Amino acid sequence: MGEDRPLRADAARNRGRILEAATRQIMARGPEVPMEAIAEDAGVAVGTLYRHFPTKQVLVVAVLAECFGALTSAAEAAADRIDAGASAIAEFTAFARIVMEDAAGNLAMKAAARSLGADVHEAEERSRGEAAMTRLLDAAKAEGTVRPDLGIEDCYLFFITVPVDQPPAMRDRWFELMIAGFRAGAVSRSTAP
Amino acid sequence: MGEDRPLRADAARNRGRILEAATRQIMARGPEVPMEAIAEDAGVAVGTLYRHFPTKQVLVVAVLAECFGALTSAAEAAADRIDAGASAIAEFTAFARIVMEDAAGNLAMKAAARSLGADVHEAEERSRGEAAMTRLLDAAKAEGTVRPDLGIEDCYLFFITVPVDQPPAMRDRWFELMIAGFRAGAVSRSTAP
DNA sequence: TCATATGATGAACCATGATTCAGGTTATGG
DNA sequence: CCATAACCTGAATCATGGTTCATCATATGA
DSSP: OOOOOOOOOHHHHHHHHHOOOOOOOOHHHOTTSOOHHHHHHHHHHHHHHHHHHHSHHHHHHHHHHHHHHHHHHHHHHHHHHTTTTOOOOHHHHHHHHHHHHHHHHHHHHHHHHBBBBBSOOOOOHHHHHHHHHHHHHHHHHHHHHHHHTTHHHHHHHHHHHOTSSSSHHHHHHHHHHHHHHTTTSSSOOOOOO | OOOOOOHHHHHHHHHHHHHHHHHHHHHHTTTOHHHHHHHHHHOOOOHHHHHHHHHHHHHHHHHHHHHHHHHHHHHHHHHHHHHHOOOOOHHHHHHHOHHOOOOOOOOHHHHHHHTTBBSSSSHHHHHHHHHHHHHHHHHHHEEEEEEOOHHHHHHHHHHHHHTTSSSSHHHHHHHHHHHHHHHTTSSSSSTTT
């Protein structure tokens, strides 16, 4: 089924350049950047883009996979630090901040945040990310510093609702409220009316 | 400067139809609905749309003003009920729910939520809304059921971050977390680590 | 070195959608 | 009942951007 025939040298080089250019352009200008712009950045003709990626969507998904991969690595690193004795709530919060900043500064992620539910990430990549986030959540719950009913869905909710095009001060405020909501009731219900 | 020359009968009728059609179409299909679609719905030719509204943006803004007006009325009604003795937190929460549902179900509001910061609402309409929300906030703060540092910005933040295209269950969950964040620390800091 | 499969090119094609305008209608005041 | 200013119509114009394909170039194995 698959063709493993090794790419011709120039083709391999172009493929790499295209992916780099696409990443650069999509992160900086968003998924709505014209294919022409990506082609120019890569130093090839549009036709070449289509030889390597049948549609624009495929290219965008490829770029997103890279971006999500980076976030997943950050989550894993945080979880590792917790295992090594770091404060779970501190690591959890720090990771959340990274997610927020990424969603706001990386136009690729910003778009992804808006359309999650679409077939954005491969099952494989996704499950790796979920595993890492689960480690973070479980550690924080064991520590008793977040609501015991938090789940992966809440993490997605966090990502999805980052106020991406608000000024930094506004985002910081949102972060505070959101984290407060994640912690609320962690120890007691004393704030209920 | 302004021209008060009364519109010709047919022109007035068309203007009305156009506004109705635009409201219907934009609320149902979003601001990206083609002008053609609005014209057809209104039973006029595109040219007529442009006679009454110089650009699409003007038409969209007009529709948004209507929508915001409706929300403002809801806020005022809630504030009135509080003045009449109703629970502030209950009214506040109920109003928040209305906002959420509107943002999710009305594609015009959904788009507005995404681009707030743009010149969406007239200063006049806006201040009326802010006045109503301030009444709600003040009452809830006086009651001691929300964080004492909540402000108008937080209300915008709420509106802006509604997870508009998630399934209802997800939105409800978000609502719970968000309201928890709004209340957190209202009475005590007992939930701090 | 050569044949040729693989790869590259970019103008052309197609679709969508905002906006315009030349020409045909009609409400309305006199 | 007219004259005519206001209106309306909708095909045409522009602009954007994804995708294709006939044509040309070259990497590579024999």
